[in-house]
Amino acid sequence: MASLTGGTYPPAIEDSAERDALAQEIKDWSIAHGLAVRPPPAVVENNAEGILAMNAPVTLFPSPFPKSCFREAKAIQTTYNELYASISNDEEFIAGLVQEIAGADDFIANLWQVHQRVKKEGYVQNLSLGLFRSDYMVHQDGDRLQIKQVEFNTIASSFGGLSAQTSLLHKHLAQTSYPHLQDTAAASTQLDLPENDSAKGLAAGLKAAYDAYGKSEQGHPTCVLFLVQGGERNVFDQRHLEYELQQSSVPVFRLPFSEILQRTSISPKRQLLYTLPTNSSKVFEVAVVYLRAGYGPSDYPDQAAWEARYQIERSSAIVCPTVLTQLAGMKKVQQVLATPEQSSSTSPVNNSDNYPTALKRFIPQEHNQKALLRTFTNIYPLDTTPSGLTARKLATDPELCKRYVMKPQREGGGNNFYRTSIPAHLKTIPEKHWSSYILMEIITPPPLTNTILRNGQLEKGGVICELGIYGTCLWDSTSGEILHNKLAGYLLRTKGDQSEEGGVAAGFGCMDSVALV
Template identity: 25%
Template sequence: MLRSDYVLDCDDLENISNNNIKIKQVKLFVTSASMAGLGTQCTRLHRFNLENLGKQDIAANLPECKAVENMAKVFAEAWRMYGNKKAAIMLIIRHNSTTVTDQRWLEYEIRHLDKSIPIIRRGFKDIIERAKLVDNKLIIDDYEIGIVYYRTGYLIEHYPTDKEWEARLMIEKSLAIKCPSIGYRLACITVLKQEIFRSGSIERLQKYFPDGEDAINRIRDLFPGLYTLDMDSEGSKNVQKALQNPNKYVLKSRKLEGDTLYDEDLVSKLNELGEDKRRAEYVLIDRIKPPVVKNYIVQSGKDVENRETVSEIGIFAAIISQGENLLINSTCGHILKTKTKSYKEGGASVDNAVEYIDSPFLV
């Protein structure tokens, strides 16, 4: 289960037009690709309120969101592929998670499709204490697990001891369908994207598109530029480029979920690193400049505010593969997230950043 997030990028925010605006991918989530459940309900709420006010014509411009329904269909299909009608889908969760309501919507939709599918929720502690492999089958609490769906495990702090890593390894060794497998998890880290774009690997995809080279150019154009800071002449040249125009770039750690630095923080970090080999642990990325629009912010316990905001759209997709054999590759739906103008980077569960679930309005 994937969610690929995109924002609009404009090189001249004072004169926005179709000629100077592009769409850029900012993130790819393969672990806990969340908000399909809440996003679906948000659009239903917006439609309900508009229709209640007699604004049916406006409500018709909000595209229907079926993300959680379509994701559930793929989960049910994967469960059938596993081949054991008694096998369970297991969500690996953090106890007291703030996203439990989003998780539950997916469970409800799966059960709505097929009430015979067992769905259980367990944490890493439960896996450590009670899970085992029997003939390569993953067993916990008398359930054979057909699908392991990670709603945690995407940050290094989710593995505080070796025991959590051992639990992850046991799951990887099992016959259970992993969502995601460790290979898919590693596929979205910054350093891998940098290497793919530098080595020309994308060109190998030309054979899958009727317009070949043009398709590859379109794919490349979806991503902001990534520049190495390795300890060589190219890396040093990129450092100078960033120091001269820090407002054009962001500095990102190549770790799984590393910090992103802007403006004076970027300059300070590069000056601190100097010629230290730790410089190679970072990558320089073109800074995206999204258009700013006025929007009403509705937040629990606070007055409604009219604020300057930027938005990003997430596209949900599903892949089921067996080795190199691709069994399912489908788009599932969308979600729109809106943030205040001061927002730089962060997610709904990050203390210093707030994402508001929103609905796109088609014009």
């Protein structure tokens, strides 16, 4: 990547006074513009009143990113939206994969049980909403640079609010601070900083669903309900989406996932009704439920939490995502799409020329199939199929495992097992449960450097960037008709090149933006 920037960008800023001045400018701008998070306990032990905020971890400079890769990732997003809407509609396909996993994964089994309960009594809402994010890294193969998909997120695709603000921060610095740096080569660099409307784009998807729901039959005012985790540190990211919606005169309320049963009820026709905790005379009919919680086992500490998810799923509200859409985001789905249907144990997994995948079941157009396939990397099952047996050999070999990451069916950072930790973890679980994981070849990005401002401290060194492209999709799960399908901005997360995980909220990565090269 240094060859793409001439080796002069980003600047090192050796002078400590200059570096500290730039960091202070970032701190102030970030708080003034809501590029912020609640402080972690390691920084502030007691923030019980929620009165403190700090700048989100962020890079001092936007990171260079190949223009061709950025354009490809954006161009393919609406096709990815269509793909995952189609998968969400295919109960038979999802059921087959759940059956492979559920015996070793109670969380997936419980999600499926919620769907089964609602299906038995009959769904009353045909419309489904997806606020998606497809994550990529640039893979370097000799002189060739190409995007390869890390994962596809169908629930709680975060940082759309903060990402838009990060792009604005770096544009502000490019106009006000970078030109005055002592490093004259860097100061004279004309950065190509693309527009990023991720907050507006995601809010527009929620607004499309809100409008499609229509007026309340019972005469209640309608609203959008954000389901959130208690003690959410990433609250400002979510607030930016709320504020965008409220600009369109859409009532928006936040409800902790743990309080669903206390604050909502179901009418005889299964409308979801929300009573304001501050004014019990105010009752809203919920048009759209947006889950920023409920994506992991920790959100379901008891049966009451599963009853709460069931209440949401069985209601007439448009749910983002439904259980089926959430299950479509399983890593197992990504693996099946990338793995050839007819492959021997010696065949490469991602050989799209000779081995068609399940992709054609959902995307009939050959040119769209090929465009998607180009973004896939080698992904293996860990079952007893020929591909799975190959993967088991790779995962348990002390040398070969160094090229892979093993993933469970989870969202959020901190769940994966990398390289030499894979064989050790497999030894701790019964072999019959191995099939609940996938094995993915590690993507090899080109080397980059940057400086990260995290918790008030500057960290300089090699970094790895991960690009997320947002998309919004509203579809009719009965007819399959797609009513809304849009690109919705981007996210760039950056981490130190010695870190395996990239989650910002989990404390691994930081916010960044793209400088096209």
